[in-house]
Amino acid sequence: MAVSAGARAREGWLSLMVTGNHAAAWAVKVARVQVVAAYPITPQTTIVEKIAEFVEKGELKAEYIRVESEHSAMTACIGASAAGARTFTATAAHGLALMHECLWWAAGARLPIVMAVVNRAMGPGWNIWTDYCDTMAQRDLGWVQIYCADNQEVFDSIIQAYRLAEDPRVMLPVMVDLEAFILSHTYMPVHVPPQDEIDDWLPPLKPAWTLDPEEPITHGNLVFPAHYMEFRYLMQEAMENVKELLPKIGEDYKRRFGLTGLDFVETYRCEDADALLLTMGTMGVEARITVDRLRERGHRVGLARVRVFRPFPVEQIRGLAKGVEKVVVIDRHISYGAEGALAMETKWALYPLEEKPMMTSFIAGIGGRDVTYKDMETMALKALEWMEKGQPREGVWYGVRGLELA
């Protein structure tokens, strides 16, 4: 989150005032991405527009492939990555849904593609504003998922995503998620380290295979039941490796540049907390105000912002929940017929605890409805009140007319 004053003043650094989308484009530029395949979709379009401008001006030496759909965009990325190129694309909502088949392929083929997804609600009703229903629907595929909370974090996450994805112990694609408009179109300061320092920290991709006519190989052949499961177990093992590597990469990046290092969970005032508020993305920063206000009223509440959803930080959440009496989860996602993904998976984390905290979960901000610190305060106070009476609730929709919280 915080950028030190030292970082700002350092020579050769750029201080930009840019949108989250342009922060993503700048990250792609300094990561020296070699192939970009893209199809425009609101609210992502200005990412690939800015990259097109970099390529056109010769500031980024990349192949820029204009395709006829997102399905083709991901397919082109798969081909480029299999041929050994550092590859990027960006999409949102329906574009991501159209890629679905190819997202499986990118993960199963172990291609270190990095993709920015601007989280946008799914239609109908047609809606360009934010929620997490688009990316949460893609959480089972073998893509690492990172959720950002400010524009610097968007820039930092993409740089670090390449280092993570391209590690031989990982070789999995990474989705860097940022919320529609709240981040994608909002201007914030972003600090860009000098190119030679980025080059030093992020060396060129060493691909598992390259496209070489002298040594031809075929990708994605028929694999019989006798051999398939081992390939899939290796994906699970790679995700386990991410659990170990991601915080180390984050530490290294933070130490080198003084910027936001990757980590699974960001905590705020958790040390003496007897209640825990869990959420993601920009809500996870806004909620600091909520926690401060709740503490002023005598509630010892701590905040955890879940920054990585795949692999799910089950150990970290279990550790935070240990000894806590009450957990409140706010999801910007709904799995129809169940509840929000963060709530469901937090329950997985809590299950082995001998003394399980009570948990109340909310569905909020669907389709871009604003969720302010006051909304989260209302939710948290209600949840604490219900749990005080021993009556936790699950998947409570917040803000729906006719469903006022009793």
Added chain:
Amino acid sequence: MAEAELRTYRDWPIAPISRPTPGALGLTGTWRTFRPIIHEERCTKCLMCWLLCPEGAIYVGEEGEPVVNYDYCKGCGVCASECRYGAIEMVREEVGA
């Protein structure tokens, strides 16, 4: 993948790839119901059949002529269909032939 090398999942490559090897699925020529016969007298050695054979089952002989490898030719008939000189005839395979 040679079976003997694959004892635990650690012996697997990270993703399925294959390198060129003849007949990984066995003698696929047994799938054939029609056999392409190249009539030498009409063949101009243009090699369109060699180029278009989807199985790579036509090779170029010592005098530049196309030769069918019947071990792997599945009898699809693309060569006969594409030959503009009518030099390739598809003949029904006979049982026991």
